[in-house]
Amino acid sequence: MSTFFTIAVIALVFLIIFQIAKASEYVAVLKGEEKSRKENNKVNGFFMVSFLIMGLIGIYWCNELFYGKTLLAHDPASVQGERVDSMMRLTLVITGFVFIITQVALFWFAYRYQETDKRKPYFFPHNNTMEVIWTVIPAIALTVLVVIGLRNWFSFTGEAPSNALQVEVTGHQFGWTFRYAGNDNKFGKKYYKLIDASNSLGLQWKDSADLNIKDDPDSHDDIVLDATMYVIKDKPVKLLINSRDVVHDVGLTEFRMKQDAVPGTPTTLWFTPKFTTREMQEKLNNPNFEYEISCDQMCGNGHYSMRGVIKVVSQFEFDAWMAGQSPAYYGAYPDKDPSKKPLPAVAAADSSAKKVAMVSSKAK
Amino acid sequence: MSNEAVLHTNVEGAITHDEHHDEHHEHHHHETFITKYVFSQDHKMIAKQFLITGMVWAVLGGLMSVLFRLQLGYPDSHFPFLENILGKWWVQNGQITAQAYYALVTTHGTVLVFFVLTAGLSGTFANFLIPLQVGARDMASPFLNMLSYWFFFSASVVMLSSIFVETGPFSGGWTAYPPLSALKDASPGSGTGMDLWLIAMALFVVSSLLGGLNYIVTILNLRTKGMSMTRLPLTIWSLFFTAVLGVLSFPVLLSGFILLIFDRNFGTSFYLSDIYISGVGALPNEGGNAILFQHLFWFLGHPEVYIILLPAMGMVSEILSVNSRKPIFGYMAMVGSLFAIAILAFLVWAHHMFVTGLNPFLGSIFVLLTLLIAVPSAIKVFNWLTTLWRGNIRFTPAMMFAIGFVSLFISGGLTGIWLGNSALDIHLHDTMFIVAHFHIVMGVASMFGMFAGIYHWYPKMYGRYLNNTLGYIHFWITMVGAYLIFWPMHYEGLAGMPRRYYSYSAWESFKQFGGLNQFISTVAMIVFSVQILFLLNFFYSIWKGRKVTTQNPYGSNTLEWTAPIRPGHGNWPGEIPEVHRWAYDYAKDGREFIPQTTPVDPNEANH
Ligand code: HEM
Ligand SMILES: [Cu+2]
Ligand SMILES: [Cu+2]
Numbered sequence: 001m002s003t004f005f006t007i008a009v010i011a012l013v014f015l016i017i018f019q020i021a022k023a024s025e026y027v028a029v030l031k032g033e034e035k036s037r038k039e040n041n042k043v044n045g046f047f048m049v050s051f052l053i054m055g056l057i058g059i060y061w062c063n064e065l066f067y068g069k070t071l072l073a074h075d076p077a078s079v080q081g082e083r084v085d086s087m088m089r090l091t092l093v094i095t096g097f098v099f100i101i102t103q104v105a106l107f108w109f110a111y112r113y114q115e116t117d118k119r120k121p122y123f124f125p126h127n128n129t130m131e132v133i134w135t136v137i138p139a140i141a142l143t144v145l146v147v148i149g150l151r152n153w154f155s156f157t158g159e160a161p162s163n164a165l166q167v168e169v170t171g172h173q174f175g176w177t178f179r180y181a182g183n184d185n186k187f188g189k190k191y192y193k194l195i196d197a198s199n200s201l202g203l204q205w206k207d208s209a210d211l212n213i214k215d216d217p218d219s220h221d222d223i224v225l226d227a228t229m230y231v232i233k234d235k236p237v238k239l240l241i242n243s244r245d246v247v248h249d250v251g252l253t254e255f256r257m258k259q260d261a262v263p264g265t266p267t268t269l270w271f272t273p274k275f276t277t278r279e280m281q282e283k284l285n286n287p288n289f290e291y292e293i294s295c296d297q298m299c300g301n302g303h304y305s306m307r308g309v310i311k312v313v314s315q316f317e318f319d320a321w322m323a324g325q326s327p328a329y330y331g332a333y334p335d336k337d338p339s340k341k342p343l344p345a346v347a348a349a350d351s352s353a354k355k356v357a358m359v360s361s362k363a364k
Numbered sequence: 365m366s367n368e369a370v371l372h373t374n375v376e377g378a379i380t381h382d383e384h385h386d387e388h389h390e391h392h393h394h395e396t397f398i399t400k401y402v403f404s405q406d407h408k409m410i411a412k413q414f415l416i417t418g419m420v421w422a423v424l425g426g427l428m429s430v431l432f433r434l435q436l437g438y439p440d441s442h443f444p445f446l447e448n449i450l451g452k453w454w455v456q457n458g459q460i461t462a463q464a465y466y467a468l469v470t471t472h473g474t475v476l477v478f479f480v481l482t483a484g485l486s487g488t489f490a491n492f493l494i495p496l497q498v499g500a501r502d503m504a505s506p507f508l509n510m511l512s513y514w515f516f517f518s519a520s521v522v523m524l525s526s527i528f529v530e531t532g533p534f535s536g537g538w539t540a541y542p543p544l545s546a547l548k549d550a551s552p553g554s555g556t557g558m559d560l561w562l563i564a565m566a567l568f569v570v571s572s573l574l575g576g577l578n579y580i581v582t583i584l585n586l587r588t589k590g591m592s593m594t595r596l597p598l599t600i601w602s603l604f605f606t607a608v609l610g611v612l613s614f615p616v617l618l619s620g621f622i623l624l625i626f627d628r629n630f631g632t633s634f635y636l637s638d639i640y641i642s643g644v645g646a647l648p649n650e651g652g653n654a655i656l657f658q659h660l661f662w663f664l665g666h667p668e669v670y671i672i673l674l675p676a677m678g679m680v681s682e683i684l685s686v687n688s689r690k691p692i693f694g695y696m697a698m699v700g701s702l703f704a705i706a707i708l709a710f711l712v713w714a715h716h717m718f719v720t721g722l723n724p725f726l727g728s729i730f731v732l733l734t735l736l737i738a739v740p741s742a743i744k745v746f747n748w749l750t751t752l753w754r755g756n757i758r759f760t761p762a763m764m765f766a767i768g769f770v771s772l773f774i775s776g777g778l779t780g781i782w783l784g785n786s787a788l789d790i791h792l793h794d795t796m797f798i799v800a801h802f803h804i805v806m807g808v809a810s811m812f813g814m815f816a817g818i819y820h821w822y823p824k825m826y827g828r829y830l831n832n833t834l835g836y837i838h839f840w841i842t843m844v845g846a847y848l849i850f851w852p853m854h855y856e857g858l859a860g861m862p863r864r865y866y867s868y869s870a871w872e873s874f875k876q877f878g879g880l881n882q883f884i885s886t887v888a889m890i891v892f893s894v895q896i897l898f899l900l901n902f903f904y905s906i907w908k909g910r911k912v913t914t915q916n917p918y919g920s921n922t923l924e925w926t927a928p929i930r931p932g933h934g935n936w937p938g939e940i941p942e943v944h945r946w947a948y949d950y951a952k953d954g955r956e957f958i959p960q961t962t963p964v965d966p967n968e969a970n971h
Contacts, residue, residue, distance in 0.1 A: 003445045014897060021901075025910060028832075040832065044759035047840065048767070050661065055847065066855035067877045083563055084791050091788065102774045109752040113688070121690040121951040122754035130750070131697050138742040142735045145785055150728050152787035157724035173550065173642060192638040193646040202640070224868070244467070246544040246638050247654055248795065249719065253860030255874055256791040260720045262654050263543060264637025267721035268398040290797060292873050296794040296862045298537040300544060300551045300943035301462045304865035 033269030038115070045114035052107035056100075071253065077270065077280060077291065077312075079272040081256035083152050090148065094141055156257075160270035164236035167188070167229055169293075170201060171241075171261040174302035176293060177201060178229040179222055182327055188219020194196075198332040201244075205329055220336075224328035228309045231273055232318045238270040248306065249297035254280075258296055273312045371541050383757045403514075405506035406539075406933050410621060411492035412825060415818070417520060419899065421475045424524075426470040426892050435460040437885025439878075453532060465866045466535035467553055473538030474561070475523065475608055478809065480570055481672040484515050485609075485814045489675055490579045490603045492821065496924035497597050499588025504581040508574045518563045526560035534561040537864060539665070542635040546627045549644045554877050558628070562621055568628050569614045569621075576614075579607040588923070590943035594699075595960065597922050597947040601699050602678025605706040609733060613667040613710070620660030625826020627652070635925035655720050662713035669806050670709045674702065676813020677744065677773075680766040682947075683820050684748055686920050687763035688755030689956065691948035694747040701740035708737040717787040719793050727786050734784035741777050745770065757950075760918075761835030762820035767844075768843045769812040775803025775847075779854070794864075797857020800850045808846045815839075818902070823917055826907030827930040834901040838894055845891035850882050858879065920956045921947050926961055 028036035044086055067073060076085050080322055113119070168179040168187060177200055184339045194202035201224060204216040231237045243261035250269065251258050259269035272293075281289045293308030313321065330337035404410060433754070434443065442458030454464040467545035491509065495502050503509045525811050526533040535553030536544040583604045586594075596604075623634040627649075631729050638647035685692040692698060714722060716729040722730075748770050756765065779801040783789050794797065815838075822830050861874045868874040916925040923943070941961045949958040953969055 014893075014900070016898060017837065017897065018834070021831050021837070024833045025831055029910070040836070041757075041759050042432065044764060044836065045757075048759075051843070058847075059851070060864070062852055062855070066852060066880065070855055070858035071860055072858060084788065087785070089781050091785065094951055095781055099774065099778055103771060105749050106752070106767065106770055106774070109749065109755075110757060110759075113752060113757050115689075115756045119690065119754075119756050120954070121756040123691065123951045123953075124695070124750070124754065125691040125695060125948065126694045131747075132664075134746040134907055135739060135743055139739050142738055142781070145781065146732060146735050149785035149787045150731060153728060153731065154724060155786075156787060156790065157727070172640075192640050195640045195646060203665055245642070246547070246550050246639075247541055249546075251793075251794070251860070251862060258719050258790050258793055262721060263639050264650070265653060265655065265721060288872050290872055292871060294862050294871065294873070296467075298539075298541070298544065298864045301466055301535065301866075303868065304462070304862075306502070306955075307870060319604075328915045340513060362386075 012099070039117050045111050048107045048114075049111040050184075052111075055103070058292055071256075074284060075274070076256055077275050078257065078274060080156055080256035081254070081272060081274075083155070083254040087148055087152060091145060094145065105303040159240040160268070161236045163237040164270055165232060166238050166240060167227070167231070168242065169250055169261070169308075170244055171250070171299070171306070172200075172244040172299050173246065173297065174295070174306040175226060176250075176306070176308035177244075178225045178308075180225075180325070181249065181324070182221030183224055184218055184221055186218040187240070188222050189216040190219065193268075195244070199328070200226075201328075203328065205332065220329045221327045222329070223322075223325045226327075227307075228311060230311045230313055230318055230321055232315050233273055233276045233279075233312050235315070236272045238268060241267045241269060246299050247297050248295050248299045251294040252291070252310070253294065253295035254291050260297055262346075273310075275308075276312045276314060384435065403510060405502070405510045407491045407495050407503050407506065407509060408825070408931065408935075410509055411488050413513050414483055414487035414516065415492060417517060418480050421479040421484065421709075422519065422895070423899070425472050425475040425480060426895060428468040429773075430630060430889055430892050431460060432465050432468045433867065433885040433888045434470070435465055435880040437888075439869060451954075458714050462554065462866045463532055463535060466551075466864075467533045467535075467557075469864060470537055470553070471523075471527065471533050471537045473749065473805055473808065473971070474534075474565075476641040477538060477668065477672065478565070479516075479520060479523070481806070481810050481814070482572065482610075483772040484669070485672065485810060486603060486606050486675045487513070487516065487575060488814075488819075489599070489679060489817050490607065492825065492870060492936070493599050493660050493924065494579055494582050494603060495586070496824070496927060496931075497600050497922050498583060498586060498933060499591055499923050500582060500586035501936075501940070503578045504586060505578055509578050512571045512574035512578065515567050515574065519567035519571060522560050522567060523564035526557050527559075527561065527565065529556045530902035531555045531557060534555040539658075539661055542626075543628065546624060546635060547628070547639070547641065547647075549641045551578050562625060565725045566618060566621060572610050572614055575749075576607040576610040579603060580611065583607075584774075588940045588943055591960075592921075594696075595943055595946045597678075598681040598695070598698055598702075599675075599678040600733060601702055602674040602681075602823055605702050607676070608676045609667040609671050609709060613664040613671075613883045616660055617664035620657055623660075624657065624820075635771055647699070655717070658717050659713070662716045663710075665716065666713040667709045669802070670705060671807055672810045673773075674705070674815075676769060676810045676816075677702070679813055679817040679820070680769045681751075682922070683762050683766040684751050684770075685948055685950065686820075686918050686952075687760055687766070688752055688753040689758070689759045689919075691748070692745075693753075695946065697743055698747055698968050701743045704740040706736060708733060708740070712737060712784075715784055715789070716784075718789045731784060732785050735756075738777065738781055741780075745774055754896065760819065761830070761832060761839055762816045764814045764839045765816035765819060766835070768839065769809050769816060771843075772804050772812060772846065774808060775851075776801055776803075780805065791860075792857060794862055796853050796863055799863050800853035800857060803853075804846070808850065812842075814840075815898075821924075822905070823929075824924055824927075824931075825910045826906050826909070827912050829912060830905045830909060831901050834897060838898045838901070841894045842891055844860055845887050845894070848887045849891065852880055852884065872912075921949060921957055921959045923960060926959065 042207045070084060076082050135209040138314055166181060179201060189204045190202045191204060194203045203219040203222060204213055205219060206215045241249060241261045243263040245263060248261040248262060249258060255271045257269055257271050259267050277291060278281055281287055291312060293310060295303055295306035444458040446507060447455040447458055454461060529550040534557040535550055544550050545558055546556050561766060583600060626632040627634050627636055633649035633652035636652040636656050639647045639649060681692050681698060711735045712730060715734040718727055783792060819830060819835055856877050911931050915929055923941060926941050943960045944963045945960055947960055952958060
């Protein structure tokens with residue numbers, strides 16, 4: 001009902017506007033087209049400067065309203081982010097300056113040089129000096145930006161420091177899986193055809209003749225997690241990025257970093273976090289704050305829900321957390337778990353005791 | 365029946381001559397409804413067909429955006445009436461479903477980029493203006509020209525039908541990246557919907573190639589006596605470069621699609637490797653590379669944005685000059701910068717791929733070339749500004765849209781400088797900042813160019829005027845609305861808000877813009893309804909508009925205004941006029957304007 005009503009009102013408004021417009025056309029014809037054109041011209045010339053002035057005020061106001069909600073309002077959470085932000089500020093100053101000059105000129109000229117009978121337009125088909133000037137100046141400004149930009153680009157995309165913590169990130173519809181190398185600091189091999197319910201990355205845990213795959217012991221201590229990963233404050237992290245199905249993108253807004261996850265073609269990204277999650281929560285006065293991983297590449301109907309979390313913690317907290325993790329291998333082959341090796345005497349008899357043991361002793 | 369007779373004056377028109385020997389009068393030959401309005405070979409009628417089909421798509425595409433903005437702006441509201449209209453697949457509990465959201469976003473992007481701003485814009489104005497402004501009776505091949513429209517029409521029909529298939533239309537984004545677009549198990553829209561999308565796009569590519577070749581040949585070979593290349597109006601130059609860009613880049617897109625079709629249907633692995641789909645299992649494909657498609661796509665994709673923009677630039681140059689009553693400033697620099705843009709447009713595609721794992725060194729080359737393209741863009745802006753300077757400006761609705769175009773092009777072009785710098789793009793890529801950038805610089809700006817063209821040449825198309833008051837209302841609300849919609853969107857991008865999200869409510873980092881999203885959606889609806897007002901004006905004026913009574917209502921120099929008010933087939937009843945000068949002798953030697961057909965006076969000043 002209310003829909004119907006709204007449509008009726010809109011239709012009515014249209015009709016009225018339309019009628020007024022028609023009427024003004026008849027008036028124009030009666031008044032003389034020349035005269036009414038000149039009147040229109042005055043009105044629109046006035047609107048042009050008004051638009052300029054209101055627009056500039058609007059831009060200021062918009063900035064007041066929303067600046068505080070952007071990332072620029074607080075310190076970037078990574079060392080790289082600082083360079084992104086300072087480069088962004090410089091770019092803003094340069095483009096902002098050009099923006100103001102050109103927009104003011106545009107609307108001011110429109111207003112200032114609106115038609116009058118007094119003025120003869122100036123025949124001015126070209127002027128080489130002017131054209132050279134406004135080719136060269138933008139070229140110089142752009143060169144400056146490119147130089148700064150490329151310095152940052154090579155530093156961001158260059159090799160990660162050798163002490164970096166390595167974490168493998170794998171995207172899938174619609175979530176993230178993380179892998180740490182475990183005690184041996186080596187990621188074991190994996191093959192996508194081995195993926196199943198208990199082996200979400202397809203790690204090579206056993207020989208498989210039909211796939212021509214060998215057991216890779218390096219994979220036995222790899223730790224696999226969903227949804228949340230841990231990294232260490234002030235220590236570079238290198239992400240090894242994969243996808244299990246379609247193209248995703250590891251979006252790390254707070255760290256100003258991003259890299260696609262492409263099935264079959266691994267990519268990498270590294271950064272150095274500056275604040276722990278807790279520090280950030282205090283800084284922002286928001287106890288719910290988390291470093292979120294957003295998927296930034298359209299990956300299907302659940303794209304918007306592909307959320308991951310990065311906890312930045314101190315080295316000490318990290319070690320304690322890591323000590324509580326057990327390799328994924330033991331999830332699939334509980335009998336291989338040394339911490340759960342049944343005592344020979346009770347061996348086959350008491351499986352419930354085994355379960356208790358499994359829960360209580362999550363030793364490394 | 366057709367205009368072959370008059371085409372005998374042109375060598376290039378010879379292709380289709382043999383078919384019709386019976387008609388040798390220029391006018392008043394009997395035409396049936398079908399040959400005049402449907403299977404017409406008259407470039408002016410074909411232009412109108414492109415225009416009106418484009419308008420239909422603009423309305424559909426616009427409506428789609430209103431629907432998905434409804435979801436973004438009012439995520440908690442329920443609209444049960446939509447459920448009644450659209451059905452359960454699209455709307456559940458009065459809310460747009462995620463699958464519908466993605467289907468709408470994808471179809472909106474595809475049809476606006478290709479069907480509205482490519483076919484609707486350059487299809488319309490290349491067809492309408494090229495023969496009239498270069499002084500030709502028609503296109504080099506009117507028959508291929510007709511085919512070009514009908515391929516576009518069939519593309520439209522197929523695309524439209526994809527909306528009604530059971531699994532929904534394609535919903536993986538207008539860029540259609542595989543593997544998502546290749547695997548129906550990864551997304552329901554990648555099934556039948558994607559088949560139809562691909563067929564429609566293939567037909568579209570054929571249409572644009574037929575059109576483009578025709579435009580190029582006509583401009584190169586059918587110019588009237590005296591119309592040297594350097595006397596061409598800038599509209600023609602821009603349409604020329606547009607056509608060249610299209611002819612060289614659309615085939616690459618098609619090849620990318622063909623490989624995709626092979627992957628989808630014939631078990632090849634061009635783009636597929638190491639894929640495990642939940643619920644289906646591991647796929648056999650190994651060794652392909654998903655990024656290959658992105659290279660092929662953007663090799664068209666970037667030129668495509670200029671295919672959309674250049675015609676608008678050309679028309680704006682012409683309209684600014686005519687209505688400032690003063691020559692375009694720096695004609696040769698304008699042509700030169702068009703040329704530079706056309707070349708560079710082929711050399712920057714990977715700036716859309718900085719975060720795909722691209723080799724950093726390669727990335728740096730693309731940064732350089734991308735920022736280089738800002739130089740010719742800057743030249744154009746400064747030249748437009750100088751054209752206004754010390755003019756005597758008439759604010760026709762066309763002129764207002766042209767000025768609006770310049771403003772939008774500045775605003776959106778400047779953010780291009782942010783994005784072209786890869787170190788910043790890492791952060792901004794695929795956020796709402798991108799959406800703001802390309803809507804302002806391409807979407808709205810080219811739309812403004814198109815409106816400017818429609819308002820300016822409507823009298824030539826239909827022999828009647830559009831209602832000016834409605835034109836002014838249309839302009840101001842659209843102008844203000846466009847900025848209100850897209851300016852604040854930059855801030856969402858600066859907060860890192862990703863694009864193509866159905867809902868932000870689960871995100872701690874992105875949920876702070878609820879109020880803004882609601883505002884944007886509301887403005888979008890108002891702006892959309894004003895476009896309906898424009899359409900009313902358009903169709904009403906075809907039959908009821910004020911009649912054009914003078915041949916050259918704007919005091920314009922170009923050739924189309926030497927043709928009769930309602931030109932018939934062949935455009936000029938007698939001889940095609942001869943050209944003696946460039947198109948921009950306004951305010952020269954104290955004369956308000958000097959049409960191109962006026963011979964040069966020996967005493968005239970040289971410029
Ligand atoms: C000063 C010149 C310009 C530069 C340096 C520039 C740069 C860029 C860059 C680097 C991107 C990729 C951003 C990303 O996805 O992360 C981009 C996106 C885009 N640009 Fe521009 N741009 C410029 C002008 C234009 C113009 C004139 C148009 C259209 C007429 C345009 C249309 C687009 C579109 C459509 C996209 C987004 C495509 C998508 O991902 O869906 N740009 N621009
Ligand atoms: Cu995604
Ligand atoms: Cu591009």
